[in-house]
Every structure is written in C-alpha cells, then in structure tokens.
Amino acid sequence: FPHWGSSYHLYTTILLFFPSHPWETVTKAAMQKYPNPMNPSVIGVDVLDRGIDKQGRLHSKRLLSTEWGLPSIVKSIIGNSRTYTYVQEHTAVVLYKTFYILTLLLFPLQITFTNMVSVDEKLTYKPHPEDKDKTILTQEAIISVKGVSLSSYLEGVMASTISVNAGKGREAMEWVIRRLNAEIEELAATARGTIRTPMAAAVTEK
Amino acid sequence: MNSVGEACTDLKREYDQCFNRWFAEKFLKGDRSGDPCTETFRKYQRCVQKAIKEKDIPIDGVEFMGPNKDKPES
Numbered sequence: 292f293p294h295w296g297s298s299y300h301l302y303t304t305i306l307l308f309f310p311s312h313p314w315e316t317v318t319k320a321a322m323q324k325y326p327n328p329m330n331p332s333v334i335g336v337d338v339l340d341r342g343i344d345k346q347g348r349l350h351s352k353r354l355l356s357t358e359w360g361l362p363s364i365v366k367s368i369i370g371n372s373r374t375y376t377y378v379q380e381h382t383a384v385v386l387y388k389t390f391y392i393l394t395l396l397l398f399p400l401q402i403t404f405t406n407m408v409s410v411d412e413k414l415t416y417k418p419h420p421e422d423k424d425k426t427i428l429t430q431e432a433i434i435s436v437k438g439v440s441l442s443s444y445l446e447g448v449m450a451s452t453i454s455v456n457a458g459k460g461r462e463a464m465e466w467v468i469r470r471l472n473a474e475i476e477e478l479a480a481t482a483r484g485t486i487r488t489p490m491a492a493a494v495t496e497k
Numbered sequence: 498m499n500s501v502g503e504a505c506t507d508l509k510r511e512y513d514q515c516f517n518r519w520f521a522e523k524f525l526k527g528d529r530s531g532d533p534c535t536e537t538f539r540k541y542q543r544c545v546q547k548a549i550k551e552k553d554i555p556i557d558g559v560e561f562m563g564p565n566k567d568k569p570e571s
Contacts, residue, residue: 315525322520326498335499337509337545338516339556341538349524354549354556356501377501377554384524 314418317426318384320467321416325355329463332357339379349384414460428461502548508541 325333335356343349355378419425500509515534523530549556 318525319517319521323517335501337501337505338512338538338541339545341516343529347529349520354501354554356499379556 313424314416314426316468316471317416317428317464320464320471321382322351323471324463324467327463327466329459329466334358351380351382353380353382354378355380500545500548501552501554502544505541505544505548508537508544512537512541 324330325336333355335354337354337356338351339354340352341350357376357378415429417427417429419427498509500506512534515537519533522528
C-alpha cells in the first residue's frame with residue numbers, strides 16, 4: 292500500500308554529440324524547438340516569464356500545451372480541455388566571455404496519468420572543448436516515485452523509454468537546425484540578389 | 498505554433514519574433530543594451546494569464562529564477 296512522504300530517484304545519464312553544429316546554432320534551435328514533426332503532441336507554447344538574473348543568465352519559464360490524441364469518443368464524453376497535459380519548462384542560458392553553456396531544466400507538471408510518478412529531465416548543451424563547431428548534449432532523467440519501491444523491471448522500461456526519447460529529442464533539434472539554416476540561406480540568397488545589381492551596373496560602366 | 502489562449506496567438510507570434518531577433522542579435526553576442534520587447538511582452542502576458550485562469554491550468558509556483566532574481570533594467 293503506497294504511502295506518501297518518501298520518494299525514489301533514478302538518474303540516467305545519456306551523452307549525445309551534435310557533430311558539425313556550433314553551440315550558438317543549437318541554442319537558437321532550443322529556443323525555437325516547437326513545432327517540429329517529432330513532437331506532434333505539443334500544440335501550444337507560451338512564455339510565462341522571462342528575465343536576466345544577477346549573474347547575467349537569461350531565464351525563461353514556458354508552458355507547453357500537449358494533446359495526446361485520445362479517441363474522439365472519449366473526448367466527447369470527458370470534454371476537450373480534459374485531454375490536455377500541461378508541461379512547464381524552465382530554461383536558463385548562460386554566457387561566459389569566450390565559451391557558452393546552456394542548461395535546459397524541464398519540470399513536467401504531469402508526464403504520466405498518475406501523480407505518483409514524476410519525471411524531471413535535465414538537458415545540458417555545452418560547446419565541445421576541442422571543436423567549436425560541435426556541441427555536447429548531456430541528458431539526465433530523474434524519476435521520482437512516491438512511496439512505491441520500483442522493481443528493476445520497471446526501472447529498465449523507464450530507462451529504455453528515456454533513451455528512445457533522447458534520440459527523438461536529438462532528431463527534433465536537428466530538424467529545427469535544418470529549418471533555421473534554410474531560412475538563413477534564403478535571406479543570404481536574397482541579400483546576394485540585391486547586391487548583384489549595383490555591382491553588375493558598375494562592371495558594365497567600365 | 499499556437500498559444501494556450503486562442504485569442505492570444507497573434508500577440509504570441511509578435512512577441513516571439515521580437516524575442517528571437519533580440520536573442521540571436523543581441524543576447525548571444527553579449528550585448529545587454531536594453532530589451533526592445535517589454536511592451537509586446539506585456540500585452541501578450543495580459544492575454545495569456547487571463548486564458549490560464551479561465552482554463553484553470555495549474556501553474557507550478559516554483560520560484561522563477563530562484564534566489565538569483567534581480568529586477569531587470571528597463
């Protein structure tokens with residue numbers, strides 16, 4: 292019989308590399324992560340608060356509205372708003388003179404349909420110490436279960452779910468990065484187009 | 498991407514555009530010279546907070562920025 296007051300924590304650490312993306316690119320992508328096709332359940336993102344603290348770190352608190360796609364017959368019984376899950380996300384961006392660290396702390400309000408298990412994820416993006424064109428992502432999951440001892444089987448299931456999601460998370464970031472790069476390419480092409488005309492005129496004048 | 502409040506989506510997009518530009522061109526380059534988005538943020542926030550109350554969304558009261566909070570310079 293579960294009792295409240297004690298909790299169990301499971302930490303898993305996953306190290307992933309983002310080859311060929313400098314930290315600035317990855318950070319911009321992290322701030323514009325949604326929408327992306329790997330997270331179709333995220334249907335709304337709102338900034339609740341934002342500010343720079345005494346150490347110059349930029350904090351953002353965001354609300355993610357997610358819809359898990361329950362069958363419409365269920366929705367018609369329990370009503371539309373009841374099928375939404377809301378996730379709170381807190382990010383902090385830190386800049387240090389010549390190197391950068393970004394820490395993303397995710398505090399899900401309700402990631403399962405029971406409130407006995409909660410999963411906190413911590414993602415840290417750092418520039419690769421030897422290659423400025425690479426970024427290292429460290430992902431940690433902290434699973435808290437109130438008053439219930441977790442069997443090792445359940446631990447295994449949760450750990451492999453988190454590894455799969457870590458892979459998806461990286462896919463999502465790669466997608467956003469490609470999209471941002473495509474936008475930059477488009478802008479650059481437009482800029483080249485505008486510059487070309489006066490230069491061509493200068494050449495023909497010779 | 499939409500806002501949690503349907504009526505707030507346009508205000509959200511306006512704010513997001515302002516922020517993304519400031520973030521890439523100023524903050525990431527170490528430039529702290531003021532925030533051009535305070536007014537758009539205020540308008541957007543008024544709408545969102547109203548929607549959150551109306552939809553009864555439970556917002557965690559964890560202290561934003563913790564003990565490092567400082568009043569941002571306007």
